Amino acid sequence: MQIPDTLLCLFSASVTEQRDSYVIEIPKSEIATENLREDEVYRVGLFETTTTPDEDSTQRREEDTLEPPVAEGExxxxxxxxxxxxxxxxxxxxxxxxxxxxxxxxxxxxxxxxxxxxxxxxxxxxxxxxxxxx
The missing domain is CATH 2.40.50.140 (Nucleic acid-binding proteins)
Structure with missing residues (x-):
């Protein structure tokens, strides 16, 4: 799969029922780092996963340790x-x-x-x- 440079963020989340809708929660860190803003509209892509929530947490911790894509002095x-x-x-x-x-x-x-x-x-x-x- 090719991931475009315009990708703003990537995270795992569960779909949950809330009243008459289904909801995907966005981690607060995505707003704090200004990747996303409240009250804005975004295009969302969903991919099915075969991992459990515990495996997703482990994977998220590994993703959080990725090196920045830039270097000082660059x-x-x-x-x-x-x-x-x-x-x-x-x-x-x-x-x-x-x-x-x-x-x-x-x-x-x-x-x-x-x-x-x-x-x-x-x-x-x-x-x-x-x-x-x-």
Whole structure:
């Protein structure tokens, strides 16, 4: 299966009945890391699994230990997809990994240098702007 670069997040969840509907719960961490936002509409793909909830928990812990898809000092060209709560630009790369870039605007394309990389988010500085994307 080919996974597109536009994938924002990936997690396991059960489908549960709630009143006259069925619900899939989204982990709070997906909102906290700004992968997803409340009151927004997203396209969701569902895949059947043969694992039990305990096996899913183990698998989730293993996924949580994946290395970030970027490295400190690396340069990349990214598109600013959103503006975070602090006013900084937000770009997403592989697996929906978030990069925070100050002094950028939504829709801007910039070349960045990663200055700080953690398991869940990275921070970068602009080293070049592509003006025609503004």
């Amino acid at each position: 340069t990349r060209t990214v598109d600013i997809e959103d503006i975070g709560e602090q006013g900084d630009g937000v770009a997403r790369v592989e697996r929906g990994y978030v990069i925070i870039i100050p002094d950028t605007e939504k829709g801007e394309r910039v070349t960045i240098e990663l200055t700080d990389v953690t398991e869940t988010v990275a921070f970068a500085e602009v080293i070049e702007r592509e003006d025609y994307y503004l």
